[in-house]
Amino acid sequence: MELTKKEFIAVFKKRLNQKYAIDVSDACNSELYGTLCSLVKSSYSAVWRQTWKDFVKEHDKQTYYFSIEYLPGKLLKSNLLNMGWYDLVNSAFEDLGLDLNAIAAVEPDMALGNGGLGRLASDFMDSLASEGYPVNGNGIRYKYGLFKQRFVNGYQVELPDEWLNSDGGNAWEIRRASKSVLVRIGGHVRLVQEKNYLKPVYEDATLIRAVPYDVGMVGYHNNHVNTLRLWSAEIPESEESKYPTIEDRRQVEDITAVLYPDDSNESGRLLRLKQEYFFVSAGIQSIIRHYKKYGSPIDQISQEVAIHINDTHPAMCVAEFMRILLDEEHLSWDTAWNQTVRVMSYTNHTIMSEALETWTVPMLNEIQPRILQIIAEIDHRFVAALAGKVDGGLIERTRIISAGKVHMAHLAIIGSHSTNGVAKLHTDLLKSDVLHDFYTLYPDRFNNKTNGIAVRRWLQIANPRLAKVIDQSIGSDWRQDASQLLKLIDYSTDNSLLDQLGAVKLANKRDLTYLIKQETGITVSPNAIFDVQIKRLHAYKRQLLNLLRIIKLYLDLKQNPDLEIIPRVFIFGAKAAPSYHYAKSIIKCINETANLINHDATIQDKLKVIFLENYGVSLAEKIIPAADVSEQISTASKEASGTSNMKLMLNGALTVATLDGANVEIKQYVGDDNIFIFGLNKQEVYQYYRDHNYHSLDYYHNNPIIHRVVDTLVDGTIPNISAEGHEIYDSLTYLNDEFFVLRDFEDYLRVQDKVDETYRDQHKWNKMSLINIAKASYFSADETVKRYAETIWHVKQLSEKGDMNVKYPL
Numbered sequence: 001m002e003l004t005k006k007e008f009i010a011v012f013k014k015r016l017n018q019k020y021a022i023d024v025s026d027a028c029n030s031e032l033y034g035t036l037c038s039l040v041k042s043s044y045s046a047v048w049r050q051t052w053k054d055f056v057k058e059h060d061k062q063t064y065y066f067s068i069e070y071l072p073g074k075l076l077k078s079n080l081l082n083m084g085w086y087d088l089v090n091s092a093f094e095d096l097g098l099d100l101n102a103i104a105a106v107e108p109d110m111a112l113g114n115g116g117l118g119r120l121a122s123d124f125m126d127s128l129a130s131e132g133y134p135v136n137g138n139g140i141r142y143k144y145g146l147f148k149q150r151f152v153n154g155y156q157v158e159l160p161d162e163w164l165n166s167d168g169g170n171a172w173e174i175r176r177a178s179k180s181v182l183v184r185i186g187g188h189v190r191l192v193q194e195k196n197y198l199k200p201v202y203e204d205a206t207l208i209r210a211v212p213y214d215v216g217m218v219g220y221h222n223n224h225v226n227t228l229r230l231w232s233a234e235i236p237e238s239e240e241s242k243y244p245t246i247e248d249r250r251q252v253e254d255i256t257a258v259l260y261p262d263d264s265n266e267s268g269r270l271l272r273l274k275q276e277y278f279f280v281s282a283g284i285q286s287i288i289r290h291y292k293k294y295g296s297p298i299d300q301i302s303q304e305v306a307i308h309i310n311d312t313h314p315a316m317c318v319a320e321f322m323r324i325l326l327d328e329e330h331l332s333w334d335t336a337w338n339q340t341v342r343v344m345s346y347t348n349h350t351i352m353s354e355a356l357e358t359w360t361v362p363m364l365n366e367i368q369p370r371i372l373q374i375i376a377e378i379d380h381r382f383v384a385a386l387a388g389k390v391d392g393g394l395i396e397r398t399r400i401i402s403a404g405k406v407h408m409a410h411l412a413i414i415g416s417h418s419t420n421g422v423a424k425l426h427t428d429l430l431k432s433d434v435l436h437d438f439y440t441l442y443p444d445r446f447n448n449k450t451n452g453i454a455v456r457r458w459l460q461i462a463n464p465r466l467a468k469v470i471d472q473s474i475g476s477d478w479r480q481d482a483s484q485l486l487k488l489i490d491y492s493t494d495n496s497l498l499d500q501l502g503a504v505k506l507a508n509k510r511d512l513t514y515l516i517k518q519e520t521g522i523t524v525s526p527n528a529i530f531d532v533q534i535k536r537l538h539a540y541k542r543q544l545l546n547l548l549r550i551i552k553l554y555l556d557l558k559q560n561p562d563l564e565i566i567p568r569v570f571i572f573g574a575k576a577a578p579s580y581h582y583a584k585s586i587i588k589c590i591n592e593t594a595n596l597i598n599h600d601a602t603i604q605d606k607l608k609v610i611f612l613e614n615y616g617v618s619l620a621e622k623i624i625p626a627a628d629v630s631e632q633i634s635t636a637s638k639e640a641s642g643t644s645n646m647k648l649m650l651n652g653a654l655t656v657a658t659l660d661g662a663n664v665e666i667k668q669y670v671g672d673d674n675i676f677i678f679g680l681n682k683q684e685v686y687q688y689y690r691d692h693n694y695h696s697l698d699y700y701h702n703n704p705i706i707h708r709v710v711d712t713l714v715d716g717t718i719p720n721i722s723a724e725g726h727e728i729y730d731s732l733t734y735l736n737d738e739f740f741v742l743r744d745f746e747d748y749l750r751v752q753d754k755v756d757e758t759y760r761d762q763h764k765w766n767k768m769s770l771i772n773i774a775k776a777s778y779f780s781a782d783e784t785v786k787r788y789a790e791t792i793w794h795v796k797q798l799s800e801k802g803d804m805n806v807k808y809p810l
């Protein structure tokens with residue numbers, strides 16, 4: 001069934017003709033894109049159906065991964081790669097005079113997520129399918145994804161992301177109207193005693209139709225296709241007459257209209273709570289409906305179903321699952337609770353207290369009064385079970401409802417059998433600090449699952465040049481099994497390979513240079529160090545620390561134009577939540593500094609600052625392969641894990657890092673000599689908190705360099721930042737610099753000097769780069785999901801990984 005190029009070309013031409021009544025020579029990229037997607041999709045459909053049948057046939061346990069965000073980016077190349085079609089299609093298109101890259105660019109990024117959390121969910125979907133696990137995703141099909149970012153006069157401006165209206169549309173989804181379910185929102189509820197259960201009677205509730213759109217998640221070379229199910233809100237046919245005006249109808253459609261663009265906290269917004277309940281209820285209903293269809297007893301559902309709660313946004317899974325087992329299946333409370341706790345598991349992604357979700361009791365009552373009742377009962381029983389056994393303060397601090405607020409993390413922990421953090425340091429902090437009270441109650445529930453990344457997307461697809469060089473040295477087994485990348489260590493003295501690594505990096509930097517020119521009009525030299533910080537804009541991530549160093553370099557060069565420095569191009573990519581004023585001020589300051597430096601003729605090529613607009617998955621795929629330096633400089637203890645740190649090292653960048661999140665593990669793997677560590681560690685940060693003895697003004701007054709650099713924010717050195725500069729200046733001085741930027745500044749300068757010194761020795765640099773590429777394999781998401789599957793969900797692999805006999809016929 002091996003597909004030949006000739007066959008492919010013939011079938012492609014035929015499909016193009018059928019679909020668009022056009023020849024290759026006249027077709028535009030979006031027609032070519034549409035045709036290729038249609039071939040890809042019709043080919044994997046049979047395998048998709050078969051995977052589904054296999055799940056069902058064996059009564060094997062399945063996991064449902066609930067996440068309010070997914071950030072898949074583009075899927076065409078990833079599907080081609082995983083089906084084993086990539087090289088053939090690429091070469092067929094070359095023969096036809098077509099450019100696969102240009103055609104793939106037509107696809108809109110599916111940007112149904114904010115950042116790390118959403119991208120992690122998508123990397124996991126890829127790995128779960130590639131490892132042949134029966135795990136499906138459950139989420140929301142937002143009509144508008146994360147806003148598009150533009151800069152106007154250096155300010156961030158947000159535009160709607162109308163991805164569904166783009167040329168590419170969503171080629172991958174299948175609307176499954178027949179699998180729709182009804183979700184009840186609002187109204188009142190009374191309980192009526194029936195023979196063996198309490199029957200809820202609802203009044204004035206609104207019924208919403210949840211319609212699933214399924215997207216195939218194609219595994220790598222293994223004939224396994226999982227499902228990502230995204231729900232959309234519609235008016236049920238039976239309720240049409242209740243919605244006479246456009247305004248009325250919009251109330252319903254609005255539920256799945258927009259992704260909230262704040263990546264820390266959205267509580268307080270009723271619509272957000274509605275979204276959470278909507279996708280939770282739709283997902284749980286469809287899981288239980290499916291489970292019952294095949295005749296297994298409901299009181300043993302935990303043997304065949306696992307549900308994962310990705311951060312607290314889907315925490316209502318616990319209550320909704322209980323609701324159905326109690327109200328619809330009439331199980332006893334104890335049986336229902338026992339099953340629920342066995343089914344559920346939860347991942348925590350943050351220690352930032354403002355990001356720990358709470359809702360008020362009245363809000364929950366307004367959205368779903370029955371869910372509030374059930375949560376109140378869970379809370380009540382939790383308190384009753386502990387009363388007299390443990391300290392009363394402990395109960396108060398851990399109960400779900402207190403002071404009129406519902407604590408969603410507490411619900412998720414109490415209602416599940418597993419709570420995990422996303423890096424060792426993060427999990428330790430959860431145990432010792434943030435969730436310490438719960439750890440004393442349930443020590444066995446806590447475990448670590450360090451994040452991982454999809455090596456296929458972040459190396460095979462994003463960096464084909466590097467992939468080829470790796471193939472030529474250690475062979476191509478690493479494409480199946482990322483741990484094979486460790487074989488590269490044997491080549492760390494192979495000068496020819498090291499030179500090739502350097503050449504690949506240079507070529508990738510050239511590509512990025514063109515993109516930078518196109519996007520910003522600025523010319524940068526590929527011979528400079530490309531120094532990259534790409535992530536959401538947050539005070540704790542400290543883009544500001546990076547900016548202050550840039551200003552310092554600028555001042556040095558102004559003072560001494562003949563100063564010999566290794567040229568650097570600083571590259572930023574970052575969106576700020578639209579309501580996050582401080583973060584937006586930092587964007588403005590970076591943009592104005594960039595403008596000043598990039599247009600100062602005396603600086604020449606020594607220093608350039610590039611802030612690329614609209615950072616997202618597709619832009620990341622272009623920046624990461626071209627990076628020399630990876631900036632991972634958050635205040636120690638604040639970044640749960642980070643994942644751009646892993647992607648950048650996999651592409652050979654060297655990391656400048658604080659001992660935060662997964663940086664700690666990166667350091668352990670690569671060794672102290674292959675990473676640049678600086679700054680306060682977690683203990684030192686906590687010591688300052690305990691002793692209240694950090695005084696940022698001391699650093700400002702006593703260190704003339706810091707003084708000079710910080711003053712540029714307010715003394716006119718950088719034009720057009722009078723308001724923003726003052727805001728940041730105040731935060732660093734009078735407001736005592738919450739994230740220890742000034743405290744870490746000197747050490748940051750020190751370590752960056754070391755970076756320069758190392759870069760002068762290209763041989764040494766490339767060797768360090770090689771070691772980073774090899775060791776990044778420890779962060780393959782294929783391994784991470786295996787640990788989730790084996791130790792939390794207890795699901796079996798259904799298909800072997802990488803069975804090369806792939807069955808994707810045309």
Ligand code: F55
Nearest residue numbers: 114116117263264265349639640641642643
């Ligand atoms: C989105 C919406 C809300 Cl309301 C809260 C948080 C988010 C969000 O996007 N969080 C997020 O991305 N957290 C990040 O998760 C990554 C994956 O675990 C971590 O690597 C990263 O450290 C963490 O900040």
